Amino acid sequence: MERILIGIDADGSSEAAVAWAAHRAASGSAQIELVTVMDTLLTDTADTEALLATTASRIEQEAPGTAVNTEILELSIVGGLAIAARAADLLVIGSHPHHRLASMISGALPVRISTDVSCPTVVVPVGWKPVDGRIVVGIDIDDSSDKALIFAAREAAARGRELDVVHAWRPTPYSPDPATALVFAPEAILAAHQKILDTAAARAAVELPADRIHTHLDRGRPLDAVVAHVEGAELVVLGTHEWGPITGALFGSTVQQVMEQIPVPLAIVPMGRQEQ
Known part of the structure; x- marks a missing residue:
């Protein structure tokens, strides 16, 4: 079973990552972990928990039978994702290719994130649609x-x-x-x-x-x-x-x-x- 970690933020870029991972899980056996890295002193944890729950529900609908877990880490974006990805086969993050500051994760630069994790990082651009290519x-x-x-x-x-x-x-x-x-x-x-x-x-x-x-x-x-x-x-x-x-x-x-x-x-x- 493939273990997929998705970096989630509240700014929209992770929508593409979720769509890509759900599409992948629907065609195979996968376990998905949704992780948000945040400062819990500055951000409303309840809103983040609601976002993770909504995202998990969406994946379960699009990829029936897929186990989805959620986690909130109070760490730096790069460090937190690197730690969470230690047990993953894939890390999936979204990106605004031409607007890297449009989200927290994109702002951390996906290439920088990819150099700190031990598994492959899949960077999915906003607006992604499935293609059999x-x-x-x-x-x-x-x-x-x-x-x-x-x-x-x-x-x-x-x-x-x-x-x-x-x-x-x-x-x-x-x-x-x-x-x-x-x-x-x-x-x-x-x-x-x-x-x-x-x-x-x-x-x-x-x-x-x-x-x-x-x-x-x-x-x-x-x-x-x-x-x-x-x-x-x-x-x-x-x-x-x-x-x-x-x-x-x-x-x-x-x-x-x-x-x-x-x-x-x-x-x-x-x-x-x-x-x-």
């Missing part, structure tokens, strides 16, 4: 994408989806030194990046039939490569290092920018996550 995963030049790749492949396998594996490359500047120019020739760089992509596809094929895996080697920025393949996608998946989303080509700012530019839920998978 592809799973898109961005692959980096190091091993920071390994967990993200397996997560994406398993998502595709479990939901009968196609998997798009995306990787970006850039030629290095011209060098007048013949030896350096030979090693870093565009053809050599392209071949090296193609090998990274082929290796990733082979790993994904352990979880998913190879004919459902599609690879894309794009020249340019990782941000542009991922965004270019988002149309029609159901979920985008990116990886991070244990200590933050600073992963070679997929630099932390790229993860943030992808989240701000795509109308699709983004799963951020920490490199250090252990297999269940």
